[in-house]
Amino acid sequence: MKTGTSALALATIALATTVACSSDDATKKDVTLTIVAYESFTPPEGIFDAFTNETGISVRIVAAGDAGEMIAKATLTAGNPEGDVMWGVDNTLLSRALDADVFDPYVSGVDGLDPDLVATAADVVTPVDYGDVCVNYDVERLEQLGIDPPTSFDDLASPEYRGLLVTPSALTSSTGLAFLLGTIADDPDGWQQTWRDLRDNDVLVVGGWYEAYYTEFSRYGGERPLVVSYASSPPAEILFADPPLPDGSPAPTAVVASTCFRQIEYAGVLRGSKHVEEARALIDYLVSPIFQESMPESLFVFPANERATLSDTFTTYVQPVTDPLVMEPATIAASRDAWLEEWDAIVG
Amino acid sequence: MPSSADPATAGRVRLFAVPGLVMVLALVIVPVFALASRTIDSASLFGVWSRPGIVDAIRFTVAETILSTLVTVVLGLAPAWALSHHSMPGHRFALAVTTVPFMLPTVVVGAAFLGLLPGSVERGLVAVVVAHAYFNVAVVIRTVAPVWATIDPMLVAAARNLGASRSRAFVSVTLPLLKPALLSAVAIVGFMCATSYGVVRMLGGGDATLEVEVYRRAVLFGDIAGASTLAVAQLVVAAICLFVWVGKDRVVFTESGHRSRRRDHPAARVVAVIATLITAVPIVALVLSSIRSRGHWTLAGWRLLTSDSDVPGLRVDLPDVLFRSLSFAAIAAAIAVPIGIATSTFAAAARRTILDRVLLLPLGASAVAVGLGIVITYDSAPFDFRSSWWLPPVVHAVVALPFVIRVIQPVQSRIPEHLRSAAATLGASPLRVWATVDVPLISGAIRTAVGLSLAISLGEFGATSFLTRNDSDTLPITVEQLLGRSGDLARLAGHGVAVVLLLVTLVALAFTTRSRRSWSAS
């Protein structure tokens, strides 16, 4: 019956409304800030207590997929954001966010922020950390094979290293994309040849970082002693080793420094947030030494604040990459699509 | 509900179709079109097709969907036959194990599988098809086995008696009777393969499906307009397939309506054991990966998960995550099963299958588009629930719904009308008839549906990974987080959580009933 159907429809809508309204919080007295971050953002338990104690503001984190997914959603929700602060937009994605006017401009003035990093932030966001995507190598396996570790992209393309490298695809993995950008930054005019050589040198291209690192990398039972991963992977191998490595043991893996491409991550205030002042205070906290020092071991990234001191493990095992390959976010945005198409044609 | 001529009842029955429809509309169709209307302009509408790779993606999608579905159905027939023998010892276990791969996140099982193989796998169409078959045979088994169980072996004997060889009898008698179930399986498997992302990303090599392209366009290239265009096209094609497919869906059942007395065939046991073993291999690999790293055995991963050890960066509150996953699963089942019963009741009474097909649509939709669409659709009052904690389980319910219906509807349609008429003549109102005749007779199917919904929710990852979660990590998400880190402990712990997910899913599946209650059509 018509009456029955519309009654039911009304009931459904009413129910939905009630549920929707009940999730509305934000009273003026207790402000809770929401950080929108990518899935693997797992800061230590209680790291925000100091902030809450000082300001009375609670912090909660919502995860929104990986970095790319997060940005996609952010561009769609610009002006009506899902949170107040975004953590984790990186230099390969920043332009997209800027084009969609996702942020309310704010660059933190906290002491100690690396000025080089700040320079890349387009005066809209604040750099919070950086990491490098580099070729990692399995020390033991290379020794067994009697091969010296490679020192450059050219080495990787040379016959001595034939069939030893595995990388995630630039088309399906942000790690793979970063590696590709590294080759382009290294040789803007000749990177295509580098990749042709890599292809002829039997480079293995897989879907994602997980397959590359845990299935194909020789350290975990695969055949390839060279893998595209992070500068933070070698210290992780030590920290998370089982059985635990005795003090002073040599690192099982290391990076090829000249292949490192710098990924910088930023935090910004989301445009449309109802607590802009509080959000800015939170960003200041995120780049303060307290938070920055907790990052390396929990998030495996390097602090943007030069005043933050690193733990022993990091200083012992991390190879400081002093001269990484870099690329302006604007440059990336302008040519990324074209580069990916070219790369796909060469390698695919 | 009897298909009575009483207009009041008929009207009320129509109401039963509403919840299912509303869910699909609200959570799949509306979001996708909202995303499309917000982002598509004429440039992307036509421009995206000429982007390199798109045409290849379409070709690859069609090829792998057709091949995967074919191979899956063919490979699934033997296990389906074997598992149609309900009284076989270990039947429930075999059924649970062979179904489990379908429920688990593809990355996890796929990676475990790849880790087993010596050397590197040749990635490409073949690998994708094989992987799809492995994951989706469960659908064929679950859909076809119950129907096969109702085919009286004497019917096949009659065919042979009349001169048909075994294969002829199979083709001319058994297959036609299995046709509705087979078509059902083809539809589901086809959709899952067409929108497959994890498997293709891992094993496709350079090839990609349309779903992968949608993801790439939206996430990697920032071309959401292009992605929306593709997603809409994908949905439209899915809808066309659904409604052009199989005009007449008249289901034919054997006369007696009894569950046939299937004698325990020795060959059936062998096939069941083989199928179970094959399915179990990657699962065993998964378990082993949680206690073995780089050649040595260790329980360090499990210790990390079960104790309070605070290794920074690998903090896992397993009981919390487990509880969250189970709560979500319970909510998803609590939504999917009643709506499934309602829809099934409607379908049984109305004798029409169009609603059934509409509810299959979510399986053919792009998870990316749905996720993004929900984010932009439900962002303002009174529908401001895009960040609500309860949204993931509701989305799980939408995914589980077609399976729930597929389990309940065949059983409900087989209830002979005269049973309901008998109840009516004894004074029962239509609602009472439904409660006292239909519901008890489908109680076994309901149990199965509950088990399936729980399992689907526990392992669901694709559609909900786009939804924002507030401190609501589920088991699959925790697995992803841990497996995104380097190091033994990370890998061990990640696989450990995967094993927990596996166990919980197995339990949920084992909860499904062994056999339908048999009743006689007297």
Added chain:
Amino acid sequence: MIGLELDAVSVAHDERTLIHHLSFGVERGSTTALLGPSGVGKSSLLRVIAGIDRPTSGRILLDGADVTDAPVHRRRIGLVFQDNQLFPHLSVADNVAYGLRNAATREARRSWRGARTRERVHELLSIVGLADRGDDPVGILSGGEAKRVALARGLAPTPGALLLDEPLTGLDRALHDRLMEDLASILRTTGTTALIVTHDESEARFLASATVRLG
């Protein structure tokens, strides 16, 4: 001439021996009744004779040839099931035609192409009194009609012998008597070697020229 012969056939079901070294013969073109109470193993015996199940010992001969090891589809011994076992997805005519279209040998199948099958089906449906029901689905048939179709289907491929499992059980009096007369006349006219299982003495006496008692 012996049409169908059993030589020391033993039948077991679920480890229990039901029939022990049974021997008898059915004259070519005649009908023999197999009498006995329920549960004694009559249906099991029929299945063994038809080849659906294996005997534990003994031989089965059709027109002098040993068919004990012949697979069921090559044995040419038809079986009309007690519950008919009509194919629910086929029409009445297609059910009757099944044995022609799916004959065991390719030559046989080829010989039954087209019009010849249609004529034979029509012939048989007329014999059982259902000439105009060919296009009907089997689901709408009454009990008696279904039995007739099952009978027509069994006769269509002209089997060397036809086994009937309680063909008249469960019918009401009037239908029973009418069908019994029809059955006797059909078997006689077609000259079929038949073995009928029944528990009813009077049926046995009416339909058969010889009786074998079990149990």
